[in-house]
Amino acid sequence: MEFLFYMGDVFTPMNFGLLLLGTIGGLILGATPGLSPTMAVALLIPFTFKLEPQQGLILLGAAYTSTVAGGAVSAILLKIPGAPANIATTLDGHAMAQKGEGAKALQLSFIASAVGGVFGVLLLIFLTPILAQWALAFGPSHLFWLAILGVTVIGTLDSSSVVKGLLSGCIGLWLATIGFDDIMGAQRFIFHPSVAGGINVIPALIGLFAIPQVITMFTKGRSSDDAEIISVKRHPIRKAMAEVFSRKRALSIGTAVGSIIGLIPGVGGQIAGLVAYDQSRKFSPDKDKFGTGHSEGVIAAESANNAMVGPSLVPLLTLSIPGSPTAAVLLGGLLIHGIFPGPDLFMNYPQVAWTFIDSMLIGQILMCVFGLYIAGLAANVARIPHGVMAALVLGLAVFGSYSVQNSMGDVYVMATLGLAMYFLERFGFSAAPLVLGLILGPIAEANFIQGSMIANATVGMGSYFFTGWLNWLLIVIVIASVSYSVWMEIAQRRYTTKDDAVAKEEALS
Amino acid sequence: MKKWIAGAALALAAMTGTAFADGHGDYPERPIMLMVSYGAGGATDFQARIVTMTAGNEDALGMPMAIVNKPGAGGRVGWNWFATQAEADGYTLGAYNIPHFIAQSIEGGVDYSADSFEPIANWGADPAVFVVGADSAFNSMDDVVNFAKENPGGLTFSGAGLFVGHHIAALQLEKAAGVKMAYIPNNAGGAGAMRAVISGEVMGGVNNLSDAYRAQAAGNVKILGVFDLERNSFLPDVPTLIEQGYDIDNASVNFRGVMVPKGTPQAVIDHLAATVPAMFENGRVQSRMEAGGSPMHVMNRDEVLEMWAARQATLEELLAGL
Numbered sequence: 060m061e062f063l064f065y066m067g068d069v070f071t072p073m074n075f076g077l078l079l080l081g082t083i084g085g086l087i088l089g090a091t092p093g094l095s096p097t098m099a100v101a102l103l104i105p106f107t108f109k110l111e112p113q114q115g116l117i118l119l120g121a122a123y124t125s126t127v128a129g130g131a132v133s134a135i136l137l138k139i140p141g142a143p144a145n146i147a148t149t150l151d152g153h154a155m156a157q158k159g160e161g162a163k164a165l166q167l168s169f170i171a172s173a174v175g176g177v178f179g180v181l182l183l184i185f186l187t188p189i190l191a192q193w194a195l196a197f198g199p200s201h202l203f204w205l206a207i208l209g210v211t212v213i214g215t216l217d218s219s220s221v222v223k224g225l226l227s228g229c230i231g232l233w234l235a236t237i238g239f240d241d242i243m244g245a246q247r248f249i250f251h252p253s254v255a256g257g258i259n260v261i262p263a264l265i266g267l268f269a270i271p272q273v274i275t276m277f278t279k280g281r282s283s284d285d286a287e288i289i290s291v292k293r294h295p296i297r298k299a300m301a302e303v304f305s306r307k308r309a310l311s312i313g314t315a316v317g318s319i320i321g322l323i324p325g326v327g328g329q330i331a332g333l334v335a336y337d338q339s340r341k342f343s344p345d346k347d348k349f350g351t352g353h354s355e356g357v358i359a360a361e362s363a364n365n366a367m368v369g370p371s372l373v374p375l376l377t378l379s380i381p382g383s384p385t386a387a388v389l390l391g392g393l394l395i396h397g398i399f400p401g402p403d404l405f406m407n408y409p410q411v412a413w414t415f416i417d418s419m420l421i422g423q424i425l426m427c428v429f430g431l432y433i434a435g436l437a438a439n440v441a442r443i444p445h446g447v448m449a450a451l452v453l454g455l456a457v458f459g460s461y462s463v464q465n466s467m468g469d470v471y472v473m474a475t476l477g478l479a480m481y482f483l484e485r486f487g488f489s490a491a492p493l494v495l496g497l498i499l500g501p502i503a504e505a506n507f508i509q510g511s512m513i514a515n516a517t518v519g520m521g522s523y524f525f526t527g528w529l530n531w532l533l534i535v536i537v538i539a540s541v542s543y544s545v546w547m548e549i550a551q552r553r554y555t556t557k558d559d560a561v562a563k564e565e566a567l568s
Numbered sequence: 569m570k571k572w573i574a575g576a577a578l579a580l581a582a583m584t585g586t587a588f589a590d591g592h593g594d595y596p597e598r599p600i601m602l603m604v605s606y607g608a609g610g611a612t613d614f615q616a617r618i619v620t621m622t623a624g625n626e627d628a629l630g631m632p633m634a635i636v637n638k639p640g641a642g643g644r645v646g647w648n649w650f651a652t653q654a655e656a657d658g659y660t661l662g663a664y665n666i667p668h669f670i671a672q673s674i675e676g677g678v679d680y681s682a683d684s685f686e687p688i689a690n691w692g693a694d695p696a697v698f699v700v701g702a703d704s705a706f707n708s709m710d711d712v713v714n715f716a717k718e719n720p721g722g723l724t725f726s727g728a729g730l731f732v733g734h735h736i737a738a739l740q741l742e743k744a745a746g747v748k749m750a751y752i753p754n755n756a757g758g759a760g761a762m763r764a765v766i767s768g769e770v771m772g773g774v775n776n777l778s779d780a781y782r783a784q785a786a787g788n789v790k791i792l793g794v795f796d797l798e799r800n801s802f803l804p805d806v807p808t809l810i811e812q813g814y815d816i817d818n819a820s821v822n823f824r825g826v827m828v829p830k831g832t833p834q835a836v837i838d839h840l841a842a843t844v845p846a847m848f849e850n851g852r853v854q855s856r857m858e859a860g861g862s863p864m865h866v867m868n869r870d871e872v873l874e875m876w877a878a879r880q881a882t883l884e885e886l887l888a889g890l
Contacts, residue, residue, distance in 0.1 A: 101608030105617060108856075195767040239641035242753045244730040246677050255648065256640020324756070324763060379786045380763045387759065388609030395618070397859030401786030464645075465636050505755035513770065516724045516750035 061405075062184050062420075065413035069421050074117050077110075078418055081121025082425045086433070088122070089129020092265055093459020095142040096126040097384040104392050112396035112408075116415040119392050121422040123385060127365055128172040128426050132433075135164045135357075136440045137452055139269045139459070143260055143329040144364035146494055147336035149268060151349065151356030158352050159292045161438030166299035167354055168361040169430030174303065175314045175362030176423035179369030182318050183376075184416060190322055190370055191377040197323050199510035200524045204533035205323065206503035209330050211540040212337045213492045213499075220487065221548050227488045231496020234258050234476075235504075242508050253468030260329075262460035262469040263476055263497055267490040269456045270477020276449035291438050296431050302354055309355035312339040313362030321367025324374055324382035329498050333491070335363030341543065369419065376400050376412070595658055595836055596631040602826065603654065603662040605646020607639040611694070611758070611776065611862070612824055616663050618856045619691045619848050628847040629840075633661070642729055643668055644678050651680035656829040658836035661688070666823040670879050671731040674887050682880050683830065686837055687872035689844040690825035692857070693865035695796035695818070696737040697780045697806070698725075699765055699789040700772040709793045709812045712772060716747040723749045726761035726773035731887075734761070734774040737795040737820035739886055741774075744814040765789060776822065777802060778861045795820045802863060819882045823865070825872060841869035 068074060081103075088099040100123050107115030130141030135152035148168060155164035182190065197205070213228035214221040237248040238257025249255050303310060316335035320326070339359035340349045349356050372389070374382035379401040381387035393400055398408055405412050443451070460473040480490055514523035524530065602620055606612045617635055624632040638646035647669050650662040664685065673681040700706045706715070716723040727734030730753050738751045754760040758776050765773040766788045774795075775783075781802050783789045793809045794800055796818045809816040826844060828837060847853070848866045857864050867875065 098608060101613075104609075105621075108621065195763070198764075198767065198769040239644060241642060241729045241755050244675065252648070256645035259640075324760075374763070378763075378766060378788060379782050380766065381759050384607070384609065391609050391614040394614070394860040394862075395856060399782045399785055399861065401782065401788075403786070464638055464640065466638060466645075466649075501755065509752055509754065512750060512752050513724050516722050 061409065062413050062417055065410060066417050068113070068410065068414045069117070069417045074114060074414070074418070077114055077118045078121045078422060078425065081118045082125045082422055083429060085122040085125030086129040086132075086426065086429060089126035089141055090132035090437075091459065092133050092137070092139040092141055092269070092455050093261060093462045094126070095261060095463075096123055096130070096144075097388055098463070099123075099126040100385055100388045100392075104388065104395070107392055108395065112393075112398055113411045113414050115392055115396065116389075116411060117418040119389055120415050120419045121425075123389070124176060124365075124368055124419050124422040125426040125429075127368055128169060128176070128361070128430060130364075131168040131172065131361055132165065132437060133455075135168060136161055136437060137269065137455070138272050139452065139456065140264050143264065143494070143498055144332050144367070145360075146264065146268075146491055147332040147360035147363075148357060150336065150360075150491060151351070151353050152360075154350065154352035155354070155357065156438070156441055159441065160294070160352065161291060161441050162435050163292070163294040163299060163302075163354075164352075164357055165434035165438060166294060166296055166431055167303055167357050169427050169434060170299055170303045171310060171313065171358040171362040172365040172430070173423050173427035174310060175317055175364070175366035176368055176426075177420060178314045179318050179321065179366040180416065180420045180423065181369070183369035183372060184420075187373055187377055190373040193319075194322050194324055194374045194382060195378070196529060197326075199506040199513065200527075201529050201533060202323070202326060202506040203503055203510055203524070204530060204537065205326060206499045206506065208533060208537050208540060209334065209495060209499045210503070211537055211544065212334065213495050215340075215544050215547070216333070216337060216489075216492045216495065221544060223486075223488050224492045227483065227490075227493040228496040231493040231498075232500040233496075234263070234493075235497045235500025242505055251468075251471075253466075253471045255468075256464075258472055258476075258497065259463055259469055260494070260498060261463045262473040264494055265456050265459050266473035266475070266477035267480045267494060269452050270474065271481040271484050271490070273449045273453050273456070273477075274481045276445040276452075279445060291441055293435070299431075303358055306355050306358050308342060309339045309359040310362055312342065313359035314366045317363030317366030318370050321363075322370040322373060322382075324380070326502055330495070331367045332360045332364040333495060335359045365423070376404060377402055595839055596629055598659065599631050600629065600633045600659050600661060601636050602633045603646055603650055603660065604635055604637050605639065605643040605650070605663070605665075606637070608637050610639075611778065612663055612665060613637060614860070615692055615824060615857065615862050618860070618862075619853050621856075622847055622850045622853060625847075625850075628850070629843055642672070642732065644672055647672075648679045650829060651684040654829045656831035656833075658828065658832055658840070660829065661840075662827050662829070664823075664825055664827045666821075666825075666876065667736050667819060667879055667883055668732050668822075670876070671736060671883050671887060674883055675731050682876050685827040686830055686832060687869055687876060688826045688828060688837070688840045689848060689869060690823055690865060690867035690872050690875070691848045692822075692824040692862055694733075694822040694824070694863055695777045695794050695800060696733050696774050696820045696822070697777050697794050697803075698737075698741075698772060698792045698809075699762070699775050699780050699783065700792060701765055701768055702788055702790060704771070704790060706772065706792065707790070709809060709814065712792065713745045713747055713814075715771075716745070716749050721748045721750055723747075723772070724752055724770040725749060726752045726754050726764040726770045727775070728758040728761050729753045729755070733776075733820045733822040734758070736883070736886065737774045737816075740795070740816045740820060741809070741814065743886070744809070744816050762789075774820075777863060781861055800863060802861065817882070819879060819886065823867075823872075823875065825867070837869075 130145040134140045134145040134148040138153040140146045152164045214224040313335040317331045320331040375386040460469045514520045620633040654660040764770045
C-alpha cells in the first residue's frame, strides 16, 4: 500500500501542473501522425534536465500514458494509426467516424483506454515480482512461436477472404526482409538508398492507411461536393460510459490480452491491440459486425493498448532492462538523474519510483477527462469537405513520415506503399494484414535464427523448439487458431468476387 | 546578356566564397546540427545530448547544438547520409562510434570509410565486458575458456549484433584463447543481449560496461573481465582480459565522439577542435555523465586521428579471417 503513501506528492502544485502539461501535451503529440509515444517521450527528455528527478518522471510518465491514448484520435478520425498499437482501432473506429459517430468512437476509446490503463498500472503496483519472471520467460523459441501465432491471425483480419488476407500478409513479410539483416549481416533487396535501413513501420503504416483514403477522397471530391458531408451525431458521455461497461467481454479480453502480451519485451506493444481485437471478435456473437463500426472493436483494441503501458515498464523497473523502445527512452530519463532502476529502486528511491507510478495512475484518469472533453469537438473533423480533408491528411502524412527519422527516404516509402495499397484495396486486399506481416516478419525471423544458433550449439533444433510447457502452450494455441479459421472458412465459404470487393470499398469510403 | 548573368553569378559565388573563407572568425553564426546515427534514447543519443548541452555557452561554441537522429541498419543509414549528403559547411556535425563504422566499412556495402570523415574530438569510451548470469558456475575467464575448450562451439554467448564492439571483442577472445565459441548476435541490441544473459538463454555475453555495471548492481549478473588496457574506475575489482592472460587490446572499446564530413573548411575544423574538447570537460557535463554511469574519455583531434588509424589496422587484420 506504499503507493497510497506517496499519492499526496502527485498533487503538489508543481507536480500536478507538470502532470497536466504532460497529459495535454501527450494527447496532442499522440494525435499527430508519425509522433509515436517513443518519440514524444524522447522529445521531452531534455526538458527534464532542469527538473527534479521526481518531477521529470511525472512529466514523462504522463506523456507516455496519454500519447498512447492520443494515437486513437488520428486512427479514428483520419484512419492514420499514430503507432502500431492503434492499427486495430482504425478498423472499427474509422468506420464509426464515417457514420457520423466519431464522437461516440472517441469517447469509447478514451474510457476503454482509461479502464485498461488503470488495470495495467495496478498490475505494475501489485504484481511486479511475478510479472518480472514472466517477462524473462520468453526466449527466442517462445517469441518465434508467438510470432507464428500472430501470423495465424493474418488470414482472418479485416479481409474479404482468407486467401487475400494471407496474400497481403505475405507481401508484408516480404517487405520486412528488406534492408540490413542484423544477425547474419546480409544486405537484402536494397534496390534504392531509401530502403537501406529497412522499411520503418511508422511511415509504412501512414502510407498504407492514409494514402488510399486520400486518393479516394480526391477522386470523389469533384463529383459530389456537398452531398458527402456527414452530420456529426452528438453523443452524451453518460451513454458512452454505459456502453463501455456493458461490453464486458470486449473490455475484459482487451485488458487481459493487453496486460499479458504487453509484458513480453520487444513484441508486446506492437501486436497487443491486434491480438485483442482478433480474440474479442472470435468470442463475440456479432462477428460479422466487426469492421463495420462495431463498438466492441474499438473497446477491445484501445483497452489492450493502454493496459500494456504499466506492465511494459516491469522489466525496466525490476531488472533494469528496457523491454520496449519507450522504456529505453525512460531509462535515459532516469539515468540522467543518477537513478539506476533495478530491484533496489523502490528501496533507494521510493519517493521517485512510487510518485512516478502514482502519476501514471492519475494520468490515466486525467487523460480520460481531457479526452472526453476534446472528443465532442474533434469529431467535427468529419464535417470538413473531402477536398480540404484530403489535402490536410496528405500534409500530415508527409510530415509524419518525415519526422520519424528526419528522412525524405521514408516519405518516398510512404508514398509508394500508399499508391500500391490503393490498387490492392480495389481488389479486396486490406492494409491491416500487410502491416501485421511487416511487424511480425522480423520477430519471427530473428528469433528463429537466434534460436537455431543457440540450438545448434547446445541441445539441437528439435528439443529447443519443441520442449517446455511454454513452447507447447503456444503451439497448441497456434493449432487452435488455425483450425478455428479453417472451420469458419468451410462453414461460411467466404468467396469474394470483384463486385463484392468494389461494393465493400464503396461502403467504406 | 546570358554571359553577363553567368559572370555576375560567378562573381557573387566567388565573393561569398571568399567572404566565407575569411569569415570564420564569426563561426558559428547559427545553431549547429549534430547527427546521431542511432535512435532517440539509445546510449549514443543519450550521451550526445548530455555532452552538447553546454554548446550554447559563451566559453564553448556560443551556439546551441541540435541532435538529429538518423537511425537504421546499425548506424549505416546515418553514416551513409553523413558521408554523401551532409553539407561540409561546419554546421553539420556527426557522432561517430568506433569500432562500428570502421568495421562496417571493412565489411563493405557502405558509402563511407575512415577517410570520409574528419574527427573533431572524442567524448566517451565504453569498454566491452564479459558477463554471466548471477547464478552461473563461471567465476573467471579461465572457467569460460576451459568450458569452451571441452565443448568446442558449444558455449553460447550474446552480443549486440555483427561488426559492433561486442562482436570485435568476441572475435578477439576466440583468437587469443584459441577456442571456438557460439556468438549469438541479438536483434534487440545491447539490452536484448543482456536480457538473454539474465534469463539464462545463453551462458554468457559481451556487453557495454555501463549497462553491465547497472545489471551487476541490480544483482543480475557477474562481470568476469574488461576488454580494455586498464581496469575501469566504475569497476575497480574486475580484472582486464590481459591480466587474466589473454592478449586482447582495446580494439573493441566503443569510442564516441564528434566528426565533420571531409571537405569542411580547415579553419572551421581548427575552431571546433580547439573548443569542443573543453566543452566536454565542463563540470556539469562531467557530473551528468558520471551520474548516468557513462565513462568519459576526452581526446583531442590529433589523438583521435591516431586512434582511428590504429583501429583501422587492427580491424582489417581481425576481420580478414571472417
